[in-house]
C-alpha cells in the first residue's frame with residue numbers, strides 16, 4: 001500500500017511515513033555541529049526542508065528530478081506531470097527558504113562526486129538499486145565526520161528492497177553504530193571513519209545466507 005504523508009511537520013507532499021517525518025524533524029541530538037549535508041533523493045523537497053533546519057554547512061542535494069509514474073500515487077499537488085517531466089521547479093519553489101542549498105541534477109548510477117568537505121549528515125533516499133548503492137557508498141562514507149549521522153530511508157511498504165544496504169552496514173559495524181529506527185528508516189552514528197578500500201570491500205554481493213541472517217538478527221537486537 002502506498003503511503004502519503006502531509007503532517008504539521010512537513011507541508012510538502014512526501015514519500016515519508018509519519019514516523020519518519022517525525023524523526024527528521026526531531027533528530028537534533030544526533031546531528032553533529034560540523035560538516036556538510038549530502039542528501040540523495042529529495043523528490044519535492046520535504047526531506048530537504050526538514051533536514052535543512054539543522055545547523056550544518058552546505059546542504060548538497062542530488063536527484064535526477066525526472067517524474068516517474070510511481071510518483072503519481074503520492075502526489076496531491078496541482079501540476080499534472082507525465083513520466084520524464086522535470087519536477088525541479090516545484091522542488092525549487094518548495095525549498096526557497098532553505099539555507100546553503102546546492103542542487104545537483106544527476107543520475108546517481110554512475111555519478112562521480114566531487115567533494116571537498118567532510119559530511120556531517122548523509123541522507124540516502126535514492127538508493128533503489130544495489131548498483132546505485134555500490135557507486136555511492138564508497139565515494140561518500142570515507143568523507144563522514146566522526147560522530148556524524150548516516151540515514152537510510154526507504155518506502156515502508158518495501159522493507160526488503162534495502163537488504164543489501166543493511167548487509168553492507170553490518171559489515172561496517174566497527175565504523176557505524178545503528179542508533180534509531182523509524183519504520184524502515186535506520187540511522188547510524190559514525191564511530192570511526194572507514195577508508196575507501198574498507199567500504200569498497202564491504203559493498204559486495206558476495207557472502208553467505210548465514211551472514212545475512214546474522215545481520216538481520218543483530219540489527220533487531222541492537223535497535
Ligand SMILES: C[S@@+](CC[C@H](N)C(=O)[O-])C[C@H]1O[C@@H](n2cnc3c(N)ncnc32)[C@H](O)[C@@H]1O
Pocket residue numbers: 013014015016040041042043044045046047048062063064065066106107108109125126128132
Ligand atoms: C523516495 S523519493 C525521495 C523522497 C523524498 N526524500 C521525500 O522527502 O519525499 C526517491 C527520489 O530519488 C530519485 N532517484 C531515484 N533514482 C535515482 C537515480 N538513479 N539518480 C538520481 N535520482 C534518483 C527520484 O527522482 C526521487 O526523487
